[in-house]
Amino acid sequence: MSESKVEATDHGMVAEFTTVDSLLAACRRVRDAGYIKTDAFTPFPVHGIDKALGIKPTILPWICLVAGITGTMTALVMQIWMNSIDYQYIISGKPFLSLPAFIPVAFELTILFAAFGAFFGMWALNGLPKFSNPVFTDPRFDRATDDRFFLYIDSSDERYDEEGVRALLGETGSDYINKVVEDESPKQVPKFIYSVWALSVAASIIPLLCVLTMRVTNSSKPRFHIFPDMDFSPARDAQQTTSLFGDNRAMRPDVPGTVARGQLSGSMEALTGIDFDALTAVDPGAAAQLVAAYQDEAAGTTTPPAEPVDDTPWLDHIPVTVDEALLARGKQQFGIYCSVCHGMSGLGNGLVNQRATEKQFDTWVPPSNLHDTALYSETYPDGKLFSTITNGVRKMAGYASQIEVQDRWAIVAYVRALQLSQNAPLDVVPAEKQAEVKAAVEAAKENLKRQEEAAAKAAAEREKEQN
Ligand code: HEC
Structure with a gap:
C-alpha cells in the first residue's frame, strides 16, 4: 500500500541547465543511453532538440491530410446524392451532376475537416486537455520560461531507476537534479471558476430567450432589417408591377420589329418562310387588279372566290440543312408541341381533341389532319x-414564343416526313425492299376483303334469323 503510494508520487527526474549547448549535449547522452520517455523545456524554441531527444517527426500532417480528403468526399457524396439523385432540380440549366457547381462546398468542407483534424489531432497527440504537469511542482521549474533549460526523464520509462538516472544526469554536468513528485496542492476547483461558469451559461441563454419572446409576442412596429437591400430587392419578380413604365408591367414585351441579340439565326427567309426575291418581283399591276376585283364584287358583277387567295410568295423549300439530326429534333419537338392536338401520327386525334370531343364542347374546332392532301407541299409550301x-392559323395559336426558329423548321421537316410515311410512291422504297412492301400491301388487301366478306355473311345471317 505504502509502496504504491511512493510509486504514484514519483513522476521522474528533472535536471536544470544554464546553456542551450549543455542541454543539447545532455539530451544526446540521455537518448544514447536508451531513454524514450523524455522531454525538454526551454524558454524559446531550440533547433535540433527533437533530434537530440530522438523524437520522431509528428504524424499530424497525415491526420490533417486524411481529414481533408474525408471532407472533400463528404461534400461530393452529399451534393451528388442531394442534387443529382434524391432531389433533382434544374438550376440555371446546369446538369444535375455538375462538378464545377460542387467546388465551393467541397472546398469549404475540405478546409473545415482538415482544420478539425489538425486541431483535435494535436490535442490527442499531446494528451490534452491536461490541467497540470507534475514538473510544475519543482521549485525552480518556473525559470523554464525565463533563463533556464530543463531535461525531464519520466519514471514510466522502461530503463528508469532512480539511482541510475540521477548518476547519468550528474555526468551531464547539471548542477541541479531533482525528483519530480506529486502535486500536493488541493484538488478542488476554485470557487470563482464555478461562478464564472454559471455566469457564462446564464449569459449564453439570453439570445435564445430573446428569440423565444419574439416568437410568442406581437409588435406593431415593423421588423428590424439589418440589411434592408437584401430583404427588399429592387429587382422585380415575374408578373409584378413597376412604376418605371407607363403600363406598369415589370415583364417587358419584345419591342416590335426588333430582334434580340443572338436571336437573328439565318436569313429573313428562314425567319419568315417568305421568298423575298419573289416578293419584290411581284407584278406591280397586281394591286390594281385586286382593287378592281373587289369593286366588281361590291357591284355584284362577279361571284367572290370561295377561299381568300393566298398570294404570298412562300418559300418552297426548307432553308436549313435537313439531315437525320434535324428530323430527330423535329420529331421530338412535334411530340412536345403539336401531338397533343394533332396526334403523334398527325391524324388530328391528339389527346386534347379526344377529351374535347368526349366533353362535346360546341365551340371546339378539331385540329386539322396533317395528312390532308391540301397540306402537302405542292399546295401548302414549306414556308x-x-x-x-x-403565327398560328385561324383557331390555332402561334408558337413563335415557345419554339426556336431552327426547331420550327425541324418540325416542318418532320411533318413532311410524316406525310410521306402515309403516302409514298413505291419507287422511293429501296429496290430490294419493294417486293416485301408489295407483298404486305397484297396481304392487307386480302385481309380487308376477307373481313368484308365475313361482315356481309354475318349481316345476311342476321337478316335470315329476323325473317
Ligand atoms: C392546341 C391544339 C393545337 C396544337 C398544339 C397545334 N395545333 Fe395545329 N391546328 C389546331 C387546330 C384547331 C387547327 C385548325 C384551325 C382551324 O381550322 O381554325 C390546326 C391547324 C393546323 C394546320 C393546318 C393549317 C391550315 O392552314 O389549314 C397545320 C399545318 C397545323 N395545325 C400544324 C401544327 C403544328 C406543326 C403544330 C405544332 C407546332 C400544331 N399545329 C400545334 C390545333 C393545334
Whole structure:
C-alpha cells in the first residue's frame, strides 16, 4: 500500500541547465543511453532538440491530410446524392451532376475537416486537455520560461531507476537534479471558476430567450432589417408591377420589329418562310387588279372566290440543312408541341381533341389532319407551314414564343416526313425492299376483303334469323 503510494508520487527526474549547448549535449547522452520517455523545456524554441531527444517527426500532417480528403468526399457524396439523385432540380440549366457547381462546398468542407483534424489531432497527440504537469511542482521549474533549460526523464520509462538516472544526469554536468513528485496542492476547483461558469451559461441563454419572446409576442412596429437591400430587392419578380413604365408591367414585351441579340439565326427567309426575291418581283399591276376585283364584287358583277387567295410568295423549300439530326429534333419537338392536338401520327386525334370531343364542347374546332392532301407541299409550301407554326392559323395559336426558329423548321421537316410515311410512291422504297412492301400491301388487301366478306355473311345471317 505504502509502496504504491511512493510509486504514484514519483513522476521522474528533472535536471536544470544554464546553456542551450549543455542541454543539447545532455539530451544526446540521455537518448544514447536508451531513454524514450523524455522531454525538454526551454524558454524559446531550440533547433535540433527533437533530434537530440530522438523524437520522431509528428504524424499530424497525415491526420490533417486524411481529414481533408474525408471532407472533400463528404461534400461530393452529399451534393451528388442531394442534387443529382434524391432531389433533382434544374438550376440555371446546369446538369444535375455538375462538378464545377460542387467546388465551393467541397472546398469549404475540405478546409473545415482538415482544420478539425489538425486541431483535435494535436490535442490527442499531446494528451490534452491536461490541467497540470507534475514538473510544475519543482521549485525552480518556473525559470523554464525565463533563463533556464530543463531535461525531464519520466519514471514510466522502461530503463528508469532512480539511482541510475540521477548518476547519468550528474555526468551531464547539471548542477541541479531533482525528483519530480506529486502535486500536493488541493484538488478542488476554485470557487470563482464555478461562478464564472454559471455566469457564462446564464449569459449564453439570453439570445435564445430573446428569440423565444419574439416568437410568442406581437409588435406593431415593423421588423428590424439589418440589411434592408437584401430583404427588399429592387429587382422585380415575374408578373409584378413597376412604376418605371407607363403600363406598369415589370415583364417587358419584345419591342416590335426588333430582334434580340443572338436571336437573328439565318436569313429573313428562314425567319419568315417568305421568298423575298419573289416578293419584290411581284407584278406591280397586281394591286390594281385586286382593287378592281373587289369593286366588281361590291357591284355584284362577279361571284367572290370561295377561299381568300393566298398570294404570298412562300418559300418552297426548307432553308436549313435537313439531315437525320434535324428530323430527330423535329420529331421530338412535334411530340412536345403539336401531338397533343394533332396526334403523334398527325391524324388530328391528339389527346386534347379526344377529351374535347368526349366533353362535346360546341365551340371546339378539331385540329386539322396533317395528312390532308391540301397540306402537302405542292399546295401548302414549306414556308407557309413554317408561318402557320410561327403565327398560328385561324383557331390555332402561334408558337413563335415557345419554339426556336431552327426547331420550327425541324418540325416542318418532320411533318413532311410524316406525310410521306402515309403516302409514298413505291419507287422511293429501296429496290430490294419493294417486293416485301408489295407483298404486305397484297396481304392487307386480302385481309380487308376477307373481313368484308365475313361482315356481309354475318349481316345476311342476321337478316335470315329476323325473317
Ligand atoms: C392546341 C391544339 C393545337 C396544337 C398544339 C397545334 N395545333 Fe395545329 N391546328 C389546331 C387546330 C384547331 C387547327 C385548325 C384551325 C382551324 O381550322 O381554325 C390546326 C391547324 C393546323 C394546320 C393546318 C393549317 C391550315 O392552314 O389549314 C397545320 C399545318 C397545323 N395545325 C400544324 C401544327 C403544328 C406543326 C403544330 C405544332 C407546332 C400544331 N399545329 C400545334 C390545333 C393545334
